[in-house]
Amino acid sequence: xxxxxxxxxxRLQKTIQENPFVxxxxxxxxxxxxxxxIRLDRMELSIPELRERIKYVAEKNxxxxxxxxxxxxxxxxxxxIELDKSAISIFDVKKEHVFTRNGIARGxxxxxxxxxxxxxxINDEMALTxxxxxxxxxxxxxxxxxxxxxxxxxxxxxxxxxxxxxxVGSDLVFRxxxxxxxxxxxxKGKKDETGN
Amino acid sequence: xxxxxxxxxxRLQKTIQENPFVxxxxxxxxxxxxxxxIRLDRMELSIPELRERIKYVAEKNxxxxxxxxxxxxxxxxxxxIELDKSAISIFDVKKEHVFTRNGIARGxxxxxxxxxxxxxxINDEMALTxxxxxxxxxxxxxxxxxxxxxxxxxxxxxxxxxxxxxxVGSDLVFRxxxxxxxxxxxxKGKKDETGN
DNA sequence: TCCGATATTAGGACTAGGTACTAAAAAACA
DNA sequence: TGTTTTTTAGTACCTAGTCCTAATATCGGA
Numbered sequence: 001x002x003x004x005x006x007x008x009x010x011r012l013q014k015t016i017q018e019n020p021f022v023x024x025x026x027x028x029x030x031x032x033x034x035x036x037x038i039r040l041d042r043m044e045l046s047i048p049e050l051r052e053r054i055k056y057v058a059e060k061n062x063x064x065x066x067x068x069x070x071x072x073x074x075x076x077x078x079x080x081i082e083l084d085k086s087a088i089s090i091f092d093v094k095k096e097h098v099f100t101r102n103g104i105a106r107g108x109x110x111x112x113x114x115x116x117x118x119x120x121x122i123n124d125e126m127a128l129t130x131x132x133x134x135x136x137x138x139x140x141x142x143x144x145x146x147x148x149x150x151x152x153x154x155x156x157x158x159x160x161x162x163x164x165x166x167x168v169g170s171d172l173v174f175r176x177x178x179x180x181x182x183x184x185x186x187x188k189g190k191k192d193e194t195g196n
Numbered sequence: 197x198x199x200x201x202x203x204x205x206x207r208l209q210k211t212i213q214e215n216p217f218v219x220x221x222x223x224x225x226x227x228x229x230x231x232x233x234i235r236l237d238r239m240e241l242s243i244p245e246l247r248e249r250i251k252y253v254a255e256k257n258x259x260x261x262x263x264x265x266x267x268x269x270x271x272x273x274x275x276x277i278e279l280d281k282s283a284i285s286i287f288d289v290k291k292e293h294v295f296t297r298n299g300i301a302r303g304x305x306x307x308x309x310x311x312x313x314x315x316x317x318i319n320d321e322m323a324l325t326x327x328x329x330x331x332x333x334x335x336x337x338x339x340x341x342x343x344x345x346x347x348x349x350x351x352x353x354x355x356x357x358x359x360x361x362x363x364v365g366s367d368l369v370f371r372x373x374x375x376x377x378x379x380x381x382x383x384k385g386k387k388d389e390t391g392n
Numbered sequence: 393t394c395c396g397a398t399a400t401t402a403g404g405a406c407t408a409g410g411t412a413c414t415a416a417a418a419a420a421c422a
Numbered sequence: 423t424g425t426t427t428t429t430t431a432g433t434a435c436c437t438a439g440t441c442c443t444a445a446t447a448t449c450g451g452a
Contacts, residue, residue, distance in 0.1 A: 005398090005399070005400095020254075020258075021251070021254075021255075023437090023438065023439090024438075024439075025437095025438080033400075033401090034400065034401050034402080035401090036400070036401055036402075036403095037399080037400055037401075039439085039440085040399085040400080049438070049439055049440080050438065050439075051247065051250075051408090051409095051437095051438070051439075054247075054250055054251055054254045055217070055250055055254075057253075057254035057258065058216070058217075058250045058251075058253035058254040059217075075304070104324060106311075106312070106315075107311050107315075107324065107325035107328075108271070108304060108307055108308035108311045108312065111304055111307050111308075111311070111328075112304035112307075112308070115302075115303050115304045115307070116302070116304065119302075119303075126295075126297065126298055128300060128303070128332065128335060129303035129332050130331070130332055131329075131330065131331045131332070132303075132328075132329075132330050132331075133327075133328075133329050133330075134327065134328050134329075134330070135326070135327045135328075136324065136325050136326055136327070139324060201427090201428070201429095219408085219409065219410090220409075220410075221408095221409080229429075229430090230429065230430050230431080231430090232429075232430055232431075232432095233428080233429055233430070235410085235411085236428085236429080239411095245409070245410055245411080246408095246409065246410075247408095247409070247410075247437090247438095
C-alpha cells in the first residue's frame with residue numbers, strides 16, 4: 001500500500017513520535033519502501049537516528065532533581081524547586097482536562113497538580129498524602145495556565161505540612177493544605193543541617 | 197592510581213549507576229586500565245553495554261510518560277447510582293496508578309475517583325467541586341480494587357455536601373467530604389456525565 | 393508518446409560501541 | 423620458583439547507522 005511521499009513522511013513522523021524505538025529497517029517494512037528511502041525521509045524531516053532518539057529520551061529522564069517523585073510523575077511542569085522549602089509548577093489546561101459541557105477544568109486535575117507538587121517538594125525517599133483540606137476558589141477555563149506554589153509550612157517527625165496555592169494570572173483558583181507522611185523520620189530532635 | 201580489582205569494580209558500578217551514559221573507553225581512562233578490562237568487569241558485574249543502558253532508561257521514561265496522561269480517562273466504573281442520593285464506583289489500581297518507587301497508589305487517583313463520583317451523583321447539568329476535606333487513611337497497593345461509596349448528606353440551593361468513603365475489602369482507605377456547587381438550572385433525565 | 397524532473401533503490405566505504413573469542417604478557421601468591 | 427589470576431592485545435563480527443555515488447523507476451507536462 002504505497003502512497004505519496006508526502007503522506008508517507010507525515011505518517012513516518014507520527015510513527016516515530018509515538019515509538020521512538022523503531023529502526024529504519026522496521027519502518028521500511030511498515031511503509032513498503034527501502035531502508036534508503038526511510039533515511040532520505042528522516043533527513044528531510046530532520047529526524048535523528050534511533051540511537052540519538054533513545055538517548056534524548058533517556059537524558060530527559062535523567063534530569064531528575066526531585067527525590068521523592070520522578071519528575072515525569074508530577075502533574076504539570078516543575079519550574080523551580082528548593083527541596084523541603086518550596087516548589088512551583090505550571091499546568092496548562094487543555095481540552096482533555098475540562099468538562100465538555102462548560103469548558104471548566106475538572107477539579108481532580110487541579111488537585112493532582114497540587115498534590116504531586118506537595119509530594120515532589122519533600123526531600124525524602126517516599127512521601128504520601130495523609131490529609132488534605134482543599135478549596136476550589138474559582139473555576140478554571142480551558143487554555144488557562146495554572147501556576148501552583150507549594151510551601152513547606154512545618155515538619156515534624158515523619159509528617160510535613162505543605163501549603164499549595166494555585167493561580168491563573170493573579171486570581172487564586174485553588175488552595176490546599178496537605179499533611180504529608182514521609183518515609184524516614186531522619187530527624188529526632190535536631191538534625192544536622194547538611195541537607196545531603 | 198590503580199587499586200585492587202574489587203575496589204575498581206565497586207567504583208565502576210557506582211560510576212555507571214550515576215551516569216549510565218559513560219562509554220567503556222571513558223571508563224578505561226578514568227580507571228587507568230584497558231578497555232578490555234572494563235569489559236571483563238562489566239561482564240562479571242552483569243552490567244549491560246552503553247546502548248542497552250540508555251535504552252533501559254529511555255523505556256522507563258516512556259512508561260512514565262504514558263502513565264501520567266490517562267488520568268483523564270477512566271476514574272472508576274460506576275456500578276450503582278441513585279441520583280441525588282448515593283453512588284458506588286469501583287477502581288482497580290494498576291501499575292500506571294502507583295508510584296514506581298514503592299507501588300503505592302498516588303493520592304490523586306483516589307481523589308479523582310471520589311471526586312468524579314461526587315460529581316456524578318449530583319442530578320444536575322453542572323457540578324463543580326468547591327471545597328473538600330479528605331483523608332487518606334491507608335496506603336493502597338497495586339492490584340487493589342477500591343470501592344468508593346458516595347452519599348449525599350444535604351443539599352441546599354446551589355450547594356450539595358457529598359460524603360465519599362473508599363475501601364479496599366473491609367479497610368477504609370480514603371474519606372472525603374466534598375462541597376459541590378451545582379447549576380441552578382436543573383435539567384433532569386440525563387444521568388451520564390460521570391465526571392470523567 | 394517522449395523528455396526531463398523527481399523519487400527510489402542499490403551498493404560501497406566508514407563509524408561507534410560494542411560482543412565473543414584467543415592468546416600472550418604481567419602481576420600476585422604461596 | 424612455579425602457578426594462578428589479572429590484564430592487555432588483537433581479531434572477526436554485529437547493529438544501526440552516516441555519507442556518497444550511481445543506476446533505475448515513476449510521474450507530470452508538452
